[in-house]
Amino acid sequence: MGMTLTEKILAKASGKINVSPGENIWVNADLLMTHDVCGPGTIGVFKREFGEDAKVWDKEKLVLIPDHYIFTKDARANRNIDILREFAREQGIKYFYDITDLSDFKANPDYKGVCHIALAQEGHTRPGEVLFGTDSHTCNAGAFGQFATGIGNTDAAFVMGTGKLLLKIPASMKFVFDGEMPPYLLAKDLILQVIGDIGVNGATYRALQIEGDAIAKMTMEERMTICNMAIEAGGKNATIAPDQTTFDYVRSRTDKPFESLYADADAEYYYVKHYDVSKLEPVVAKPHSPDNRALVRDVQDVKIDRVYIGSCTGGKTEDFYHAAQLIKGQQVKVPTYLVPATQKVYNDLFSLKIDGLTLSEIFLQAGCIEPASPSCAGCLGGPQDTFGRVNEAEVCVSTTNRNFPGRMGNKQAQIYLASPYTAAASALTGHITDPRDFM
Numbered sequence: 001m002g003m004t005l006t007e008k009i010l011a012k013a014s015g016k017i018n019v020s021p022g023e024n025i026w027v028n029a030d031l032l033m034t035h036d037v038c039g040p041g042t043i044g045v046f047k048r049e050f051g052e053d054a055k056v057w058d059k060e061k062l063v064l065i066p067d068h069y070i071f072t073k074d075a076r077a078n079r080n081i082d083i084l085r086e087f088a089r090e091q092g093i094k095y096f097y098d099i100t101d102l103s104d105f106k107a108n109p110d111y112k113g114v115c116h117i118a119l120a121q122e123g124h125t126r127p128g129e130v131l132f133g134t135d136s137h138t139c140n141a142g143a144f145g146q147f148a149t150g151i152g153n154t155d156a157a158f159v160m161g162t163g164k165l166l167l168k169i170p171a172s173m174k175f176v177f178d179g180e181m182p183p184y185l186l187a188k189d190l191i192l193q194v195i196g197d198i199g200v201n202g203a204t205y206r207a208l209q210i211e212g213d214a215i216a217k218m219t220m221e222e223r224m225t226i227c228n229m230a231i232e233a234g235g236k237n238a239t240i241a242p243d244q245t246t247f248d249y250v251r252s253r254t255d256k257p258f259e260s261l262y263a264d265a266d267a268e269y270y271y272v273k274h275y276d277v278s279k280l281e282p283v284v285a286k287p288h289s290p291d292n293r294a295l296v297r298d299v300q301d302v303k304i305d306r307v308y309i310g311s312c313t314g315g316k317t318e319d320f321y322h323a324a325q326l327i328k329g330q331q332v333k334v335p336t337y338l339v340p341a342t343q344k345v346y347n348d349l350f351s352l353k354i355d356g357l358t359l360s361e362i363f364l365q366a367g368c369i370e371p372a373s374p375s376c377a378g379c380l381g382g383p384q385d386t387f388g389r390v391n392e393a394e395v396c397v398s399t400t401n402r403n404f405p406g407r408m409g410n411k412q413a414q415i416y417l418a419s420p421y422t423a424a425a426s427a428l429t430g431h432i433t434d435p436r437d438f439m
Ligand SMILES: CC(C)[C@H](C(=O)O)[C@@H](O)C(=O)O
Pocket: 037, 038, 068, 134, 135, 136, 137, 150, 380
């Protein structure tokens, strides 16, 4: 019997000819990523179980990325980065994207920012490979045709010591997006549509295989937006088959060899769903769950207090480009926070131009708050002094991935998840707004 893309990758990574859903197999990791939130815990378990002097299985396959609680005076958050630094030094870790000068991130050439985007930009996400990460949005890298999933600290410590992990093969759900993408829709609308359709537990421990003409035409950043939120439907991982778009992105960042894998034509799926994207509309996820979907035009009376554009899901270069396209030449009516995912995205804001103006100039002329230092920032609240944290019971339209109570700080705050177009349109009016009103 044929295999899905996820099954093909996991079969290869376990040295098997065939695998099927439900089977438990030992999988070899190509890469393990951890960050400042989970790294210290993972290191603690690793040392306890493998010994104080134990060495990681491969010092070139562990990537350490401080990104979550960086620009804060919180002593425990600062200490977490120190723990990563000490471990990187002791183990001779090749890829440690350190930050020492918190007062000026630009003084830290190694510092990248949000792990999922940094992994892609630094060439660590490659077709056919297996990536484990101590973060639920590790599924982001499935956009590169790899198996990428979030794991807990204990599993990560085991991978750190052995390079392997026992995994149950997930059954695959196929989502096919065909048709011409309307100019007012972005990848975020597509994934919010899916999560609204199947629910936050609609894909629990399943692999989402994303395909179709509309996906084939998408850039890597838009593909990442879709895979990033697979976890919001409970997905174990998501995959998009690699193509020329993937190869161009990866090859411009790494010369490491990789083997692209593809689903067999006769693979079996647990579920198949087709979408005609030309018929979809801009959507939001209302408080307090990513599956609480509504058409933007049905919630236009909701007044908002602020807009947040940032995170692994919605803080990439194209996310800002799309927001800038819509905002250009107009004034925002509510405080609008801009948090580039990485140092590279930050630089893009100051070099990419639309009609002669840099994205940053467009935002500043429109009255947005100056772009912040790259990190996860207010996406998940963080210490009280975190930039963009929602400290009051405000209504926020956000390009991020989660809107659980308290997610961005205050438990009474109401977070509406939206595309960069919808976030930008809403910033211009002060209420939730369909981007078509400005197109
Ligand atoms: C802090 C980390 C464990 C968490 C995750 O795994 O997703 C965070 O990144 C998030 O987005 O909620």
